[in-house]
Every structure is written in structure tokens, then in C-alpha cells.
Amino acid sequence: MADAPTTEADGPTAPALDERAQQVLARLEAELGDALVEHGSALGDLVVRVRPDAWRRAAEACRQALDCDFLSFVSGIDWMPTPVVEEDAGGDTSSPVQPREMTFGVAGSAGRLQVFAHVESTYAPHWAVTLKTDVDEAAPRLESWVPVYAGADWHERETWEMYGVVFDGHPSLRHLYLPAEFEGHPLRKDFPLLARDVKPWPGLVDVEPMPGESEAGETAGEGEDAS
Numbered sequence: 604m605a606d607a608p609t610t611e612a613d614g615p616t617a618p619a620l621d622e623r624a625q626q627v628l629a630r631l632e633a634e635l636g637d638a639l640v641e642h643g644s645a646l647g648d649l650v651v652r653v654r655p656d657a658w659r660r661a662a663e664a665c666r667q668a669l670d671c672d673f674l675s676f677v678s679g680i681d682w683m684p685t686p687v688v689e690e691d692a693g694g695d696t697s698s699p700v701q702p703r704e705m706t707f708g709v710a711g712s713a714g715r716l717q718v719f720a721h722v723e724s725t726y727a728p729h730w731a732v733t734l735k736t737d738v739d740e741a742a743p744r745l746e747s748w749v750p751v752y753a754g755a756d757w758h759e760r761e762t763w764e765m766y767g768v769v770f771d772g773h774p775s776l777r778h779l780y781l782p783a784e785f786e787g788h789p790l791r792k793d794f795p796l797l798a799r800d801v802k803p804w805p806g807l808v809d810v811e812p813m814p815g816e817s818e819a820g821e822t823a824g825e826g827e828d829a830s
Contacts, residue, residue, distance in 0.1 A: 623730050624649040627669060631732070634664035643709035650733045652710040658736050659746035659772075662720070665732065666751050671722035675731075677748060677758035679738075679766035682707055683715045683792040713737040718745060718768055722752070744769040765790035 620628060620642075627649050632639055638657035643650050653661045665671040682705050705715065716738045723731040738745060747770035748755035759770040760779050767788040770776060778785065787794050 630668045634668050641710045645709040650709040652735045655736050662748045662751040665722045671724050673723045673725050674752035674754045675721040677720045677755050679718050679762045681792045715740050747772040
């Protein structure tokens with residue numbers, strides 16, 4: 604994983620932070636120091652990227668210094684573009700508009716995999732922040748937020764199940780949706796969709812004729828001599 608932060612090239616200029624977001628950022632900077640890697644604004648919300656080794660500390664800062672008492676979610680993202688399957692290989696060609704280059708969202712990324720969390724204060728000043736951090740593609744792991752936000756329990760289990768991120772200190776990482784013997788992580792972009800290897804997505808290759816049209820695409824009776 605690269606050390607230097609990477610942001611979207613040629614992307615739109617991020618909007619300036621409003622006064623409340625600046626206050627949140629100032630408090631996080633005071634608590635986290637150089638562990639705060641990058642920040643930006645997404646639809647008016649502050650987004651902050653922190654070092655992986657400060658992930659738990661960032662949760663504690665939000666809980667204590669920001670009085671953010673509500674955890675909205677913890678989740679992951681795989682910035683890898685969907686793998687291209689060549690049409691002449693007989694594979695799935697149903698997603699021709701998918702990006703072919705890896706791009707990243709607000710506050711950048713140092714690699715392919717990241718974990719996100721969003722916290723809010725349910726009382727004045729009612730501010731919020733989205734935190735994100737990079738995880739190693741080969742061995743993705745972070746400290747669990749469960750000791751700080753008990754509600755992170757199921758969110759981290761889902762992120763582990765779908766992306767393979769191990770949360771150290773989680774009380775019981777186990778499957779939510781999939782059988783215990785299931786192998787792989789379905790929300791990773793390189794997870795093989797075996798059903799699509801057997802039959803491509805419908806719509807591009809299985810075009811049914813319109814009513815009144817024959818399989819050859821001719822209107823019934825077309826080409827016949829009028830009697």
C-alpha cells in the first residue's frame with residue numbers, strides 16, 4: 604500500500620468547509636495531530652481520513668471531544684474498477700460504462716480498500732463527521748470500534764464478511780448473512796460471480812423480439828406477397 608495520499612485526478616474542486624465543519628475539524632486536529640491525513644467536504648459533510656493506527660483513537664476523539672453519541676454506520680469500500688471481461692471470451696459484457704481506472708472519493712485514499720464510519724451528535728450542536736481510513740489489501744485489519752460505540756458490533760461483522768477486514772478486539776466476528784463455510788468476500792470487486800460465468804446478465808445478449816416481431820426481427824407477414 605502506498606504511503607502518500609492519493610486523490611482523484613482532475614476532479615471538481617471540493618467546496619469550502621462551513622463554520623461548523625471547521626470547528627469539528629479543529630477539534631479533531633487537536634486530538635489526532637499528524638494522524639489526520641486529509642480532509643474534504645461531501646454534500647456539506649466533513650470527511651476526514653486518518654492513519655490506520657489511529658482508527659480507534661479517532662473514535663474516542665469523536666465520542667469525547669466532539670460529543671458524537673450516535674454511530675450511524677461502519678462499512679467498507681473497494682475502489683478497484685470492476686474487472687473487464689473481453690466480449691470475445693464469451694463473458695459478461697453487461698457493464699460497458701464501468702470505470703477502467705481506479706479513482707477515489709473525498710479525502711483520497713492510499714490504496715484499494717478503505718473503511719468508513721459516520722458519527723453524529725443527537726443534541727446541540729448537532730454536528731457530524733465521516734471518518735475513513737486505509738486498510739492493507741493483503742492483510743486488512745483495524746482496531747474495533749465496539750469498545751467505544753457498542754453499535755459498531757454488527758456493522759463490523761458485515762464489513763468483515765463482505766470485505767474481509769478483521770477488527771481486532773471485536774467480541775465475536777462471525778457471519779451475518781452467509782453460511783459459516785462460505786469462502787470469499789462478495790463485495791470485493793474481484794469476487795467471482797459464478798452465475799455470470801454461466802450466463803451473462805440479461806438485456807444485452809438475450810433481446811426478446813417485440814410483440815408482432817419474429818425471431819429474425821421481422822414483423823409478422825413482412826416480406827410476404829400481399830394477397
